[in-house]
Amino acid sequence: MNLLKKLLILSFLLTFAFPYQAFAYKVVLDAGHGGSDPGAIGINGLNEKDVNLDITQKLRDELARRGYDVVMTRTDDRYWSLAQRVEFTNSLKADLFVSVHANSHTSSKTNGSMVLYYDDAYPQEDYPASDTMKLMTPYSKDLAQHVLNSLLAASGTVNLGLVPSAVYVARMGTIPSILVETAFLSNTGDAALLADDTARTRMAIGIERGIEAYAPPVFTDTIGHWAREAILRMKNKNLIEGIGNRYEPERALTRAEFLTLMDRLFTFSKLKDPCSSSNSSTVSAAVYGCSFNNSSSATFTSNKQYKDLPATHWASPIFAKAKDLNLLQGYEDGTIRPDQSITRGEVSVLFDRLLQMAQSAAKQRPKALYPSFDDVPATLWSANAIYTLKHLGIINGTSENTFKPERTITRAEIAAMMDRYDSK
Ligand SMILES: [Zn+2]
Known part of the structure; x- marks a missing residue:
């Protein structure tokens, strides 16, 4: 089967699987580091904070073009604490969170892309996750896998896989959350990619496609709620509806x-x-x-x-x-x-x-x-x-x-x- 045919079938299947929905998913994008915190410094002199912001802005534009409701944490070269990023995100009642970073390693040979997410199967005693994030494990992992697949396909980087992680922004929120490590600033080949505008655009497109291929859970705010099954049954019978993708189960x-x-x-x-x-x-x-x-x-x-x-x-x-x-x-x-x-x-x-x-x-x-x-x-x-x-x-x-x-x-x-x- 040629690629065009495959794409046509795929687009038909996607249309069928995701019929018109009356609301836009809300995505929070987080450009890592910023301001006084440059992040990793590249072998070619690049500051991670600048690379992150540029890819995140490109990603925002790609998502907005496809009808997503996109909110960014920092939008310029400014310091935001990790807690600030999570608090801001939690206040938005969004559907998913994606933090964009570039990696660094003591060995300049290490290269490739990886996606971090919090996995409750690998809890870290000293870095406990929020109760809600523990329940988000399958959804965060699903998002991480979709984004990794399409990022690799779009950018041609080496596959370093999914990484269960206790990084703050991936474990303290209330919605499916991932942290994308696009490539290594400490590796000559990867750093050259990160310095290249076209390559950064490809990375943004890759992440966007992963987000697009991922289906957020219905009524994220009912995950772990005692009435979730009943709520979903009533929704499937069109007897109840939410406010966007939320049900607000505890509201009067x-x-x-x-x-x-x-x-x-x-x-x-x-x-x-x-x-x-x-x-x-x-x-x-x-x-x-x-x-x-x-x-x-x-x-x-x-x-x-x-x-x-x-x-x-x-x-x-x-x-x-x-x-x-x-x-x-x-x-x-x-x-x-x-x-x-x-x-x-x-x-x-x-x-x-x-x-x-x-x-x-x-x-x-x-x-x-x-x-x-x-x-x-x-x-x-x-x-x-x-x-x-x-x-x-x-x-x-x-x-x-x-x-x-x-x-x-x-x-x-x-x-x-x-x-x-x-x-x-
Ligand atoms: Zn970083």
């Missing part, structure tokens, strides 16, 4: 987000409010407990325009649908507060209510068992819903004996609830 769920998720799970347009007087449902409204009220003392006025929910708000349509089902009530001050968080007790009541609307009336509802949570007495307004959902295996306590009904529910917890419901 908002009322608008909750309704959006519930509409996906239960399809509001197929449901009827059994408590509506205009609804000629064959089921007695009493079955559903139409005295339903949420924890606020607000009254619901069906034809009111909420003053904090203009028609242009993204969640306006979902609140209109929810209004038809008499799901969420407005507040006495005329607001509906779409961005306010929602508590575990409120979610339980609403989820249980939707469950009743979605199920046939003939289906026997389990008898709620009281009380097993110390903080959910039978007299609590949400107790019946909480114990019913617990009995159905849809919701869990925060511990054996507590439920924390007044605590806001997290995005991880709602994904887990949806997953448990969906798997039944």
Whole structure:
């Protein structure tokens, strides 16, 4: 097969494997050393810091051209401490981190390229990695291998392989991270390459191709999280989505987000409010407990325009649908507060209510068992819903004996609830 054919097939496969995504991966590029720290000094007089910055800038341009969201640590000849580089990177919530360096060895014969990454199979007692980075091992290694392969192919340097390493910038972050040692400034041949603008461009292109060939893990911020499997199952069913490539599992769920998720799970347009007087449902409204009220003392006025929910708000349509089902009530001050968080007790009541609307009336509802949570007495307004959902295996306590009904529910917890419901 000729190369063109191979490339055509490859490009077809890549298109197939990575269909259009609505967000750009964010890459942090780090030019090693800088300012008062020159790094290695070349056999030809080159300063490593200058080589690193030039290759990194070329790499940034290549990635930006392909639609990546690229952020650099230092962008000029300036000193940045290692901790500064990592702190800056951690604050960016990026998808991957690549540090660019040139190497040096006491033997001028040593030449070639290598890629360093933190590997939890080779921990170094004196240089412990961050907890998150330990979990990133397979992803960092995968990135390192892709970058090494394409760097070698593009630059023609000697293959010195992957190196499990405890270098600071590769072990202290929270995302897949690598450190590329492009070539040796202490070797005549390699140093000549590093001095050559065309060769440096080839190196940048090589690193870029490796990044492009690598697929970052979905929702990097859920790696190691107890709900990751449930979150991924719900994502694969298009029931939940992230913010870019992050899910923000510990963030409080908002009322608008909750309704959006519930509409996906239960399809509001197929449901009827059994408590509506205009609804000629064959089921007695009493079955559903139409005295339903949420924890606020607000009254619901069906034809009111909420003053904090203009028609242009993204969640306006979902609140209109929810209004038809008499799901969420407005507040006495005329607001509906779409961005306010929602508590575990409120979610339980609403989820249980939707469950009743979605199920046939003939289906026997389990008898709620009281009380097993110390903080959910039978007299609590949400107790019946909480114990019913617990009995159905849809919701869990925060511990054996507590439920924390007044605590806001997290995005991880709602994904887990949806997953448990969906798997039944
Ligand atoms: Zn260096």
